[in-house]
Amino acid sequence: MPASRKRVTLRDVATRAGVSVAQASFALNGQGRVAPATVERVRRAASDLDYQVDGRARALRTGQRSAYGVVIRNMRNPFFLDVLRGMEVRAHREGAFLLILSSDYDVDREAAALRRLAAEGVGGVAISPIGRHGPLAAWLPRHPDVPVVAFNRTPEPAPPEGDRLSTVGPDDGAAVDLALEHLRARGHRAPTLVMAPEGLAADWGREEAFVRRCAEWGLAGTVVRCPLDHDSVARMVVERVGASAGGGTAGHEAFVVNSDYLGSAVYAAARSLGSRVGRDLSVVGHDDLATSELLDPGLTTVGVDRELLGDHAMRLLVSPDEAPEGRRVRLPVHLVERNSVALLHD
Amino acid sequence: MPASRKRVTLRDVATRAGVSVAQASFALNGQGRVAPATVERVRRAASDLDYQVDGRARALRTGQRSAYGVVIRNMRNPFFLDVLRGMEVRAHREGAFLLILSSDYDVDREAAALRRLAAEGVGGVAISPIGRHGPLAAWLPRHPDVPVVAFNRTPEPAPPEGDRLSTVGPDDGAAVDLALEHLRARGHRAPTLVMAPEGLAADWGREEAFVRRCAEWGLAGTVVRCPLDHDSVARMVVERVGASAGGGTAGHEAFVVNSDYLGSAVYAAARSLGSRVGRDLSVVGHDDLATSELLDPGLTTVGVDRELLGDHAMRLLVSPDEAPEGRRVRLPVHLVERNSVALLHD
């Protein structure tokens, strides 16, 4: 055969099968009334010519969307890779595509991403939004028929009633519960919850669960607010440990942090103090990143099935109505016990 | 305004501006002959109505591809997330989209992914292929006008002459050079290169560079072949260290492995031997994963800019012709020095 082969079109299939384009289309899609013999002929012609329907043309005509948009806030976080994988597997199963964009915490880029996705006519958007009042909030009412699901490391607070935004995220309340229970079982009586400074909504539900449980179990819990970057957390830990040691109570500090990344900050602090995690001070992380196993000692952490998270998000987009769990999915969490929590005898 | 707002189409813009659809199109795209005043009117109308061109319709008509396919072999490897990010940034800059699929080392899924991407009419495909003779090989000649670039953790051997497949990957020869040079500088005389068993082509170029350098520098290098999973490598290390210790030479073993993942296997082996990496035995990794810094001691490794890798791959797709570096890109590598290589005095 010579050189350039043009795209095989439905017309080619039709002529080869000796029918009209319409019948060919019907035959392949199982629609309309078409004689079984014809179906067979068309099928054969299609496979002979290695015919593939043109996704763009179909999408244009039917308005049916076979592509879904994914907007990731931080494409450097390995957390999202697993989520992406979960989405991809589900999308593949549904015969859909993923259009992946990243916003990089940039408001303009998030806005641009949403605009482009709308222009492309996606069937839905999964997004880890920059903020509750960012571009997404403005975009939502202008595109009333595009399902949108927000997925997050830590879930956003429940949206106001009537909001069309679905959400998927780990059950943060349960995560704190799990961490506290573990600490209590190992003899800890004065846990410390590390939270972002007031006003950052992302940690909603954690504090509530924390104070409730502490009250219930008679623990002397404290909540400390601190910017959630590595250095700030490390400094905070050093200060608190210093204070409690100097205070003469010889209290053992036990921290509950909302990511494994910050967990490793506690390790750094311990190193600089000359003390050892899992013996002189304790910490429970959140996320169960791959790195957490490699730390020495291994970081005890609350994990969530990230692929499942992606799967749920996709499902909410593909069939927004039949979601049995409702449109606010909080995923179960589990404790991954390693050696970062000391066993206290009292 | 009532409830459902239909999609704003070019016709709407045209009527509002009081011109024909054709002129509206020309005006917005800067094509054809259109009076400056008209351009202005059309522009205003478009922005008034918040018009966005329909990507599908445009793609259908022009055949112009604004989407590029990415097929990832292993969507669990964090290596690829950074690559993806590099691709995404470049694609965004070019106004293009990424369609991301994963093959999961499954030949059928790779084939399906390629088929679907072709059906969607993508402008190019970046793929980390399962193998040199997998579905990709069959797919390539059937789609002569789709640019394809293979990107990899470790590059494939140069394709046969005339092959349309571009490749991007770290410069593996240089990586081995760097590792060896570092070992030599620290007094090591008998390095060991860990390679996959014969027949797995992925490591091509490493061995060659290794033996050449060893000869040049008078090192007593050995190449050991071993399945590249965590346990096999750990076992192999234990054996070799045992042998060299038992042999009475008291030789210090220094390993060069082709990933950080395998580097951590050496750590595991050291633990089980009761010896310490960076003192009793040495290892140089490859990839500079985030985890490598967290190991104790830190893993000395050869890194490559993964985002740059993605960027190059995308560039080869977007403008296949004007690539100044040619179509076989080997990216520069650099040594990340930590503490996994002992300093030997001799």
Place this chain on the structure above:
DNA sequence: GCTTCGTGATGAAACGATTCACCACAGGGG
């Protein structure tokens, strides 16, 4: 015999953009 079905098949109108082939018209040159 004439109407009414049901079956299988078809032509053509969408979908929303781009673009080719014209056209109107004013001005200038012969």
Place this chain on the structure above:
DNA sequence: CCCCTGTGGTGAATCGTTTCATCACGAAGC
């Protein structure tokens, strides 16, 4: 007066599907 040219503009074809409205035709009901 006629021809040509350059400018601004328009209608319609086209991309590859899906799908609506129609039709041919033989069987069946009256």
